[in-house]
Amino acid sequence: xxxxxxxxxxxxxxxxxxxxxxxAHPARIAILQHIINANACICxxxxxxxGLAQATISQHLKxxxxxxxxxxxxxxxxxCYCIELxxxxxxxxxxxxMFTSYKDVNTCC
Amino acid sequence: xxxxxxxxxxxxxxxxxxxxxxxAHPARIAILQHIINANACICxxxxxxxGLAQATISQHLKxxxxxxxxxxxxxxxxxCYCIELxxxxxxxxxxxxMFTSYKDVNTCC
DNA sequence: TAAATCTATCGTAATATTACGATAGATAAA
DNA sequence: TTTATCTATCGTAATATTACGATAGATTTA
Numbered sequence: 001x002x003x004x005x006x007x008x009x010x011x012x013x014x015x016x017x018x019x020x021x022x023x024a025h026p027a028r029i030a031i032l033q034h035i036i037n038a039n040a041c042i043c044x045x046x047x048x049x050x051g052l053a054q055a056t057i058s059q060h061l062k063x064x065x066x067x068x069x070x071x072x073x074x075x076x077x078x079x080c081y082c083i084e085l086x087x088x089x090x091x092x093x094x095x096x097x098m099f100t101s102y103k104d105v106n107t108c109c
Numbered sequence: 110x111x112x113x114x115x116x117x118x119x120x121x122x123x124x125x126x127x128x129x130x131x132x133a134h135p136a137r138i139a140i141l142q143h144i145i146n147a148n149a150c151i152c153x154x155x156x157x158x159x160g161l162a163q164a165t166i167s168q169h170l171k172x173x174x175x176x177x178x179x180x181x182x183x184x185x186x187x188x189c190y191c192i193e194l195x196x197x198x199x200x201x202x203x204x205x206x207m208f209t210s211y212k213d214v215n216t217c218c
Numbered sequence: 219t220a221a222a223t224c225t226a227t228c229g230t231a232a233t234a235t236t237a238c239g240a241t242a243g244a245t246a247a248a
Numbered sequence: 249t250t251t252a253t254c255t256a257t258c259g260t261a262a263t264a265t266t267a268c269g270a271t272a273g274a275t276t277t278a
Contacts, residue, residue, distance in 0.1 A: 003263060004236065008160045009135035013142075020133035025266085026118035026126040029207070033122075036211045044224060051117045053268050058226055060266090073218035077224045077275050082217035092208040098138070099201040102145045108191035109150045109182035112233060113266065134236085153254060162238050167256055169236090186245050186254050 016098070019091050022067035027052060028060050035070065035081055043078040125207070128200050131176035136161060137169050141192075144179065150189035 006014055023029060030050055035042050046061075047054050061081060064070045068087040072079045115123055132138060139159055144151050155170075156163050170190060173179045177196040181188045 004135060005161065006135065009139055013135040013138045017133055017135040017138055020129055024126055024129035024133040026113060026115065026122040027266090029122045029126055030118055032207070033210075052114065054225075055227080055269075056267050059268095062226080071218075072225095074225090074274085075218065077222090077277095079225060080218035083211050083213075085211075085213050088208065088211060092205070095204055095208075096201070098141070099197065099204075101142075102192050102194075102197060104192075104194050109180075109184065109189035136236090163255075164239075164257080165237050168238095171256080181255095183244085183255090186247095186252090188255060 012094075016094055019067050019069070020095075022063055022069060023091075025060070027056070028064055031057070031060055031064065032069070032083070035083060042082075043075070043080050121203075125203055128176050128178070129204075131172055131178060132200075134169070136165070137173055140166070140169055140173065141178070144190055144192060150182070150191040152184070152187040152189050 004017075009017075023032065027050060031046055034046060034049060044054070044057075046057050050057065052060075061070070061072070065072060069084055069091070070081050071084045072081045074080075113126075118126075132141065136159060140155055143155060143158060153163070153166075155166050159166065161169075170179070170181070174181060178193055178200070179190050180193045181190045183189075
């Protein structure tokens with residue numbers, strides 16, 4: 001198969017999984033870190049930085065855009081990408097909620 | 110292709126991506142939530158809870174184990190799983206570091 | 219207008235992931 | 249010992265992901 005059985009899970013679980021998948025790739029992590037470090041935005045120099053083909057970078061950027069985590073603005077001939085603060089904070093929150101929901105009570109096996 | 114070019118990225122980026130991938134699936138999120146909610150541990154009732162085949166659940170558990178996020182203890186005929194606190198906290202920290210590294214300075218596009 | 223530059227998309231090949239039935243192995247119960 | 253119960257693994261089919269060359273579209277420069 002290869003199809004995730006989305007119906008078996010609730011919306012929250014599916015949405016969180018989708019967003020996590022968006023950042024669960026070294027290239028996309030590197031892209032996000034680069035955008036963050038540049039403080040402002042970044043365009044096609046990601047291609048030089050990451051050593052991946054231009055088509056590949058573009059594809060990764062698209063996935064981050066689809067996840068709503070970044071936003072692109074056309075600037076002349078190039079495109080400037082930056083973090084979408086709202087979605088960024090929201091995802092951070094959701095992840096944190098999951099992680100902090102585990103209280104270490106020594107009742108485990 | 111389909112092979113991630115691991116060599117293009119540093120160890121931190123690759124490790125983080127691997128662990129994120131481990132939790133970037135609704136079934137595995139549901140499994141983690143279930144383990145957390147049960148407070149102690151959980152065995153094969155995940156099969157009843159999630160509506161996935163036993164082989165599928167076992168496979169997901171294996172991936173979480175491989176990521177070091179859970180730990181299983183044999184208890185008679187069944188196996189009891191629980192969160193691996195150390196790895197859990199470590200991942201939470203790494204993720205949080207990434208998210209908080211973004212300071213919203215209004216210099217973006 | 220023509221050439222140059224940058225990015226997105228298409229098509230495609232290689233590989234990974236997801237799910238499940240079948241089955242094996244291990245322990246408990248009869 | 250035999251049977252029942254539970255979990256892991258194997259094999260496999262369906263689908264998704266990753267990467268890249270080629271190319272198209274859009275804008276700027278010459």
